[in-house]
Amino acid sequence: MILPLKITFMASVLAFFSFEKVSGEVKAPSPFSSYMAANKNYKGEIVVVLPPKEIQAYIEKVKENAKKDTKWFKEYSAKAKAGVPLPYHEKLGLSTKEYQKYRELWDKREFKALQKVGLRLEPVGDKWRFLVTGEGARISLLRYDAKKNVVVSPNGELKRIEDIDAAAETILGAWKGAEWKFEEETGLGKTKENLAVGRAADGKHGLLVYRLQDITSTNRVMHDRSMVIRFELE
Numbered sequence: 001m002i003l004p005l006k007i008t009f010m011a012s013v014l015a016f017f018s019f020e021k022v023s024g025e026v027k028a029p030s031p032f033s034s035y036m037a038a039n040k041n042y043k044g045e046i047v048v049v050l051p052p053k054e055i056q057a058y059i060e061k062v063k064e065n066a067k068k069d070t071k072w073f074k075e076y077s078a079k080a081k082a083g084v085p086l087p088y089h090e091k092l093g094l095s096t097k098e099y100q101k102y103r104e105l106w107d108k109r110e111f112k113a114l115q116k117v118g119l120r121l122e123p124v125g126d127k128w129r130f131l132v133t134g135e136g137a138r139i140s141l142l143r144y145d146a147k148k149n150v151v152v153s154p155n156g157e158l159k160r161i162e163d164i165d166a167a168a169e170t171i172l173g174a175w176k177g178a179e180w181k182f183e184e185e186t187g188l189g190k191t192k193e194n195l196a197v198g199r200a201a202d203g204k205h206g207l208l209v210y211r212l213q214d215i216t217s218t219n220r221v222m223h224d225r226s227m228v229i230r231f232e233l234e
Contacts, residue, residue, distance in 0.1 A: 028121055029128060029146040031163075031178040035199045035206055038128075042119040042206070044231030046135055049171050051109040058094060058102040062086075065093030083170045109171070111230060119208065119231050127152070130197075130208065136229055139210050142195060151180040151195050155212075158182040164198055172209075172228065174201035189216040199233070206231045 028038040036042070066073035072091060080086050085106050088099045118133040128144040143152040151158035158180035168174040177198015184191050192213040199206050207230055214223040 026123065029144070032121055032128070032144070032197060035177065035197055036121045039122050040120065042231040042233075044117050044119045044136075044206075044208070044229045045111075045113040046115045046117055047111045047113055047228050047230045049109050049228075050112050052105050055102060055105040058098060058105070061094060061098075062092050065091065081170075083166070083172070085169070106169070117229060119229060132208075132229065136208075136210075136227060138225075139195070139208070139227070139229075151182075153182060153193055155191055155193055156182050156184060158193060158195055164196060168201070172200075172207060175199060175207055176201075177207065177209075187217060189214060189222070191215075200230075204233055206233050 026038045027033055028036055032038075069091065076089065076091075077086065085103060086092065088094075088096065092099070094102065115134050117136045118131075119136070120131040122129060122131055124143065126145075126147075128146065129142060130139050132139045141154060142158075144150075145152055148157075149160050159182070161179050161181045164175065164177040164179055166172060166175050175198050177196050179194060179196040182191070182193040190213075192211070192215075194209070194211045196209040197207065207228065209226075209228050211226045212223065213221070213225075215221055
């Protein structure tokens, strides 16, 4: 039976609004749902973390002392946690008072905004992407495959690794998140790529962290691009 034009038109309108309602209720896949909503525009900034300038004097002193025993310093640094100050050792060349002052300066580090960006988590076909404006546009090339729980990059698949539970002393402060990693080594060198998303301990900010490294077989760094996007959750 052919419906009257008016009824057909109304049915189309109702169907459209029904679709919009369903679309608006699309939920972000786990684990993104713990940190972000789907199809929501977030205001963010590409940032760097900077401690007070006075800390540089202590860093230079450690560098000079490291030259006296490079083998020891390399081994000692390798055992330390990434992203946090080296634990105290007399061979660092700092007195206990100097080291304490160094840690006090480290605790005063602040986020410095380099560029404002927009951020959005949205479905693209059967996958998901972070749509990022400005310098963060490269991240928009990545796709999250919820079925496989991998992030697909032009380099390959980033596999899910251990969740992040960073302490307050780490460079980005206390935060929790999920992380994916790609690593490939060939005769020409090594490629590393990481993506992490999470929430800061203040509950007001989210973090999207991306890094891409290309190192030759002779350990020459050809490319090393890190990006931290700090965005408002409310």
